[in-house]
Amino acid sequence: MYRFLLTPRWLGILSLALVAATVMVLLGNWQLERYHGRTAINERIDAGLRMAPVPLRAALPAPTGGPGTVGPPPAPERTFTRVTVTGRYDTDTVVLVRGRTVESRVGFEVVTPLVLADGTAVLVDRGWIPPAPGGAVAQPQVPPAPAGEVTVEGRVHASESGDARVAWRAGRLESRRVSVPQLAGELPYPLHGAYLLLDEQTPAADPAFRAVPVGHTNNWQNLGYVVQWWIFAAMTLFGYGWIARREARRLAGVVDERPRDRAAGPGSRAAT
Template structure:
């Protein structure tokens, strides 16, 4: 009764199912591995964030170029604040309250590109006049190093801002308002001068449990469903073929109809009883 499995049509079906199942399972395992990698990155980033405040500061230059591992680490740099170029970054939320950052470029003592330093956060509407002046003379700044922002990461309007305001923290935006080169990274100070509040470091984008990570988990389930569906369809076709041939042998349907159906389905007629 099962000799129909050896017909060319069923050979094609069998080979397709046998190959599709491991392919689907391997694709699902790959997506699952990607999800697990992002979970591990999220846990590592959280652990670094919990210990960042107590970590020993490293020279700022040693942390460049930034990577997912070095973002949020404590950096130290010595230089002089450019008070005349101080900016405010509006519409920044801290602990659920709307306010703004106070950003002052630091000119390093070694002559390297200036470093944007977020000296703290103030509540309310952005107002450059309310921002405290930076310390005069040479200072040593310690804080968490952060990657340059991109416009897609900022929820507020980044164009058409008043003079003295900045929408996105990064070299691409600062180069338009400062007359010197700027590092494509910034520092948020560990201890802010009153009345400002220190801005906590943030995790780098593209890591952790973001939407892409859960998409990988969804793709994992989809590939496993595809593998199960291939098995289900094979079993359904097999059962229908067996039932059709059994009905023909029992005379429940005309043998000519069964033969025609078998030829249409499998390419071979029902064998004579």
């Protein structure tokens, strides 16, 4: 009854179904890995909010090169670690990161290098401020960084990727991303391989700044994709089986809407 499945046509259909189902299972596995990865990021974000600060060196290796170089990035498990560090702000350098949204408003994040006693520096995201009147890209009035020694508490944030081109405008550096390697080429000291999101500062930060929130990743979306791809894989195999069964019934002369009794032939009991 099912010998037709061994014909080249049906073997080809089976091959396509198996390949499609395998690809869908692999896509589901990939989304499952992304779900676990994003879940780990969310857990690190939550842990960073609860933990006591540790020295910067405990989470972020120091750079060892000369001016314009960048130190090693933090280990993945060290991102969003709360750290404390003391230094002096480079008050002559202002980095404006444009197109950043806080509470549905587009503005700028202000990043200032904090120069440490050993001559290296770490970028500190001091917070968000709205643009000046005139549009979302109008440079704001930036409160000056405090002079003298400053102690910063903040969370380690990995360098950002994407469109990270840096340009000077009105005496300030501007970019769309906090890309440590791109900014390092414009600064006269070696930079640590990540930046800090400011939580607290001594002396206190200017109240004009708003703290930059750390959004959790949407890991549940990835879990939804896992279920979706695996269901598609199961439906592909089920569909192949359903079509094969239907073809087998057709070849056997079985029709869904057939009469209950066939017409009697001349030699049947009904004909006598």
